[in-house]
Amino acid sequence: MSRSQTQSTTVSSETPSSFQLSSHYTGTGTKEDPFIIDWHEHDYENPKQWTRLRRWLLTLLVSFATWNVSFASSSYSAGLGPLSSDLHTTRILADLGISVYVLGFGLGPLLFAPLSELYGRRNVFLASYTPYLLFHLGGAIGKNIETVIITRFLAGVAGSSPLTNAGGQISDMWSPQDRTLATMIYSLCTFFGPVSGPIVGGFVAESFPHGWRINFWIMFGLSALVVLISFFKLPETYPPLLLKRRARRLQAESGNTKYYSSIHEQLKSTSAREMFLTNLKRPFLFLLTEPTILLTSLYVGIAYATLYAQFVAYPIVYGKHRHFTSGEIGLTFLGIMVGQWIALISSPVQSRYYRKEIRRWGRVVPEKRLHSAMVGAIALPVGMFWFAWTSRPTIPAILSILSGIPFGLGTILIMTTLNAYIMDTYSVYCASALAAIVFVRSILAAAFPLFSSVMFAKLGDEWASSVFAFVAVAGVPVPFLFYRYGGWIRSKSPYALHTEDDDNGAAGHGQGAVTRIEQTQRSSAAGDDEKKGEDEGEKERSRFKQTVSVDRL
Template sequence: MEEKSRENPQGPQHELASTVSDDDHSISQASDRTPTVQGKDAEDRVVVSDSQPEDDLPVVVPRLKRRGLLAQLTLLEEVENPKTYPRNKKWFITFIVAVAGSVAPFGSAIFLPALTQVSGDLGATSTITNLTISLYMLAMAVFPIFWSSFSERLGRRTVYLASFCLFVIFNVLCAVSTSIGMLIILRLLSGGASSSVQAVGAGTIADIWDTRERGHAMSIFYLGPLAGPLIAPIIGGALAQRWHWRATMWFFSAYGGCILVLIIFGLPETLLSTKPLLPEQREQEEPIGRRLSRVSSRQVIGAAARWLKLLKVVFIDPLKIILYLRYVPVLLTVYYAAITFGLLYVLNISIEHSFVKDPYNFDTLIVGLLYIPNSLGYFISSIFGGKWIDNIMIREAKKANRYDENGKLIYRPEDRMRENAVVGALLYPAGLIWYGWTVEKGVFWIAPMIANFFFGVGSMLIFAVVTTMLTEMLPRRSSEGVALNNFVRNIFSCVGSFVTVPVINGIGNGWLFTIAGFAAFASSLVIVAMRHFGGGWRDKMDSLMQ
């Protein structure tokens, strides 16, 4: 449906349903006190409540009817509409998901200071040892696609529990690895298991928070994934220096086990409705004689068909999210996040590779501490950037005089790419170039660390904008949009972490990060394009997706 009323205060108001069925997404009337976000059609408009109406109280699901694996053990009750949770419970759920989200990046960062020890202990070159990082990141790219699809059919909670059980098992096996090949394979599986939160976590945030507050909530959620890179290298460096690299994997296993317990008892199901793995098959009644004579062949053919369809649903259908890249606004936002994330891992590998050599010669613990500045930048940007983005959304809607028929503001996803994105686009490429040449020339260590801080601030502004925009451009497919983002950006990080050492050995840190910085500057044209053409592109995308 064409949205001709976007700029017109008298245009129709469409509101998102509080309940969504499998194939028929019904629309329920929301409160008159709710501004909207423009989406695909009447079904896709996201509703934002200024405040929770007094009569819109949470309806508790009886304990025996709760959904998800081991759901009866959850101390926090499940409700019929997760957006009606009180704010304190919404923040509690956000906290759990944020802590769970810290695991995947924690797993890559905790291993960085110990890479040299792994090479010596298992008799591998540094390039081969770096595969324990790059393939871990590749798994984080691919597996969220499937976790996201499973979460829409099995529920968020079941996916969290299943993935974290596997995660603990794989990390215990990593700790007892006897060869570099065994370690690489198990690290890949560990990364895949831990990556469920990378896609499903953002979906959980979208389940419980309205759009007007979602930018702030998403930034707080990202504090978890960013806390991993902040503390993991310190812990990894200390453990590796005191007990060798295997201690990092034992610690990681215990950490995952603690989060698993937290999920079991603290995280209810938040998805409004789930889809069955396979639709029910209705068989026509036949005469008893004919049924008996054909029962064997029919059973075999029917069972084979159902198994083939199940395999398609599990392994083929999730890959369809890649087709979202044919839409220009999705392609551009995902690309910009991917180039930024890939350069983050180029920087991470460079720190470990460069500061153990002349002229720095730092030990494993000190190398771990060098990851603090950019992580501090992430924290500061995450804490203040989310509110900033939400305020920009409100300001732009008022400035454009976009109101619905009830006088409530109409928000657009592309409103999030304003001066906040420009600041990020300038800061993080400049930080890369600054870091590269100060390390290349052997400048006192504090100079490249200041550069890393500004890289952290700038890159986090980009990550927060892109993730929130994707959940709003694909409102009914928020987990799929974030999974697609993770898929592309972790492929970039996989390639970046694998090629960094050979490139540094070839041209040095200075030229590597100069090239990276200018590539990042050039990529910032995405911001200009989205600001000028984003609305039209999104309208075209919405019409094609109907």
């Protein structure tokens, strides 16, 4: 049988009973021309074909894991006073425990994102989250501030994997038209965790002797719960790895008399080491060469860092100037939490609009997601200016607390919408794209608390808060810019989704959307079709290559 011929391979006859499907794989099954394994139309090992219940349970699990690491970033801040006293250290050194933890958030994804694209989401998650669990013991039983700070940094690095890999898992399981709410919940946890931390931590710190250590035990317990559930219930979702495993299984079941290879392996021409180095460099490459990633990183970073600056601002405004207790200071974050929940409740509005566009046009461009981000861009500075000029002790505290509603609404809408936009735009590259965003936002979030207390001391509550508001104003044009010119920007990228309507911005509808790499493959295949003697089997092989995006520089 010639290389170009196609042999029919029935999955149900060669694989476990979970595959009661039939499919025709291209190839002849020889070592030189193996059967090419890809997903089928109704392939229930494809994460996107799992039951909705299973996908939602897994979405909630990875979102809870994300909430947990974010919760630990701020619950620590509620016991800084007693911690400083018990460990005989300064408040400045105690504050450093917040910054180094968030700094770890920025560094970890640079390693975990490329590893997940080589070895899968589950393996990397368990390998990083298990030591994250143990590092909380440094605060729970540590005898000096050095131990606390070092283990806080290591916990931030190890716990950062959900910040990018969870987004990749959601992208693996949900199609673009179905992932709006899932992305909203995942992104909400990134912000909801830091806000809920001071509420819980504040009451624990003031209710128990050495309550700040109990906060670390709470972090330890929540992390242990995540590891336990994930070990037994979290499956692999990364399609290239799943297809590779299927190919190995089919080949083994044939007694190695037939050869199988996944579509991703066929298009891969580099070693694992080269791929790792490539994937390790990609977040920085994106920041340097992709305007969409750079602007999104800076804008999301501003929103995220401003939230962490509030962990310094609120104790000053409500504790130092209004004489609230630790528990009462924690309750002032309820305004922000209410705004975040409003953002979550409103997510079906954007989702329905997106689905309507898909039903109307068949497929739409990613820019159609940006309406919520535009609302958030306005709400964020409104909330900041509101807080700034109602922060005086002579003004009722409830007025400044209510300012957290537009602030919380704005931060969530900006982050969730832009995260979904990046997932749609960069598809299989989304883990690296999200790693770039997490890196920038974490660097900013680590820096803002360090100079915030000095700003409030030098400028006063009103003007110090206004500085953050003016920075937020500078970012307002970003989602509007993407909405109008996002298609044109994507058309210049070899990694981003590319459609025939890109020059029309959000007015386009995205029929025939592909990446530039896919477009090049299609042009090449079109030229090959004109060659004399090419048969139907080779055409089918080309079609496989045309429809898959793989990580490439």
